[in-house]
Amino acid sequence: MVGTNFLRALYAGNLLWHASAFIHFSFRQKFMMHKLAKRPQSKTPSISSLPEGDPWHHDIMAYLGYINVGYAVLAGIRLWSHTKNPTLATSETDLDVLALAILGIANASQAWANFVLSAPSGRWIMGTGLDRITVLDALFTILDGYVVASSIIGL
Numbered sequence: 001m002v003g004t005n006f007l008r009a010l011y012a013g014n015l016l017w018h019a020s021a022f023i024h025f026s027f028r029q030k031f032m033m034h035k036l037a038k039r040p041q042s043k044t045p046s047i048s049s050l051p052e053g054d055p056w057h058h059d060i061m062a063y064l065g066y067i068n069v070g071y072a073v074l075a076g077i078r079l080w081s082h083t084k085n086p087t088l089a090t091s092e093t094d095l096d097v098l099a100l101a102i103l104g105i106a107n108a109s110q111a112w113a114n115f116v117l118s119a120p121s122g123r124w125i126m127g128t129g130l131d132r133i134t135v136l137d138a139l140f141t142i143l144d145g146y147v148v149a150s151s152i153i154g155l
Helices: 004-027 029-036 055-084 090-121 132-153
Strands: none
Touching: 004 029, 004 055, 004 090, 004 132, 029 055, 055 090, 090 132
């Protein structure tokens, strides 16, 4: 298993990432639609005339934001556990594998959507370069997966 300080940093990063997604998608839909969507460049007037989306888009974005609450709480609980008790027992290691497997799957599902769905559609910036969403989803997929895999194979 990896060191305690690495786990603390990994949980803190996951906590910040998922809390940020919750806040931005749940409460700042117009801002995020304007920032992420390529609506102003659309050749369809009904789309380009609403660069910040409409209430239906905002409802979907809020739903996506709310999904991230559980992941933020999971990361926060594990971070708190590592901060409170830096010496890990076996059961704590098992909880880390479980928590990071869940966080890794959450991040991997978003990374997959970025690369396979968002990028080819041409409607979003995700999956097309070094935008923070694509980078952080991919980064946390790799880091979370590394810890889980190294625990399973005994590194």
